[in-house]
Amino acid sequence: MAEYSTFGRHVAVDAWGVDYELLNNAEFLQAQLVEAAETCGATVLSVQSKQFEPQGATVLVLLSESHLSIHTYPEKGFAAIDCYTCGATVDPQLAIDYLLSVLKPRKVHAKKLIRGIGELKVEEPELKPFALV
16 A cells, blocks of 8 residues: 655635736636646646626635635635645645736735644745746
């Protein structure tokens, strides 16, 4: 039987000052989250999204390595984004950096949790602008 590490990284981001139109389009967000997952090398298992009325969207991407999600409040220019991946090979930070480069928030608050090694460890993630080609 294979031994799997319980190590994982969970990056949570509050993004403020994002364009209303970007946050109010579940279809667009779904495409971006799938692209973000592929960018960080994760394996997409399934995707669910919901467009709310009068506004707002939620997208959940189920990954073989865990999940990537976004919940938006377009009227407040706010998006709650999180990505949790198990193992050391898939870096959730790459998915987050990709999404932030697409959404271009004016302000970002982020934390990274190191999980599965005992006590939860909280770190300040290094947010790097992702170069969109």
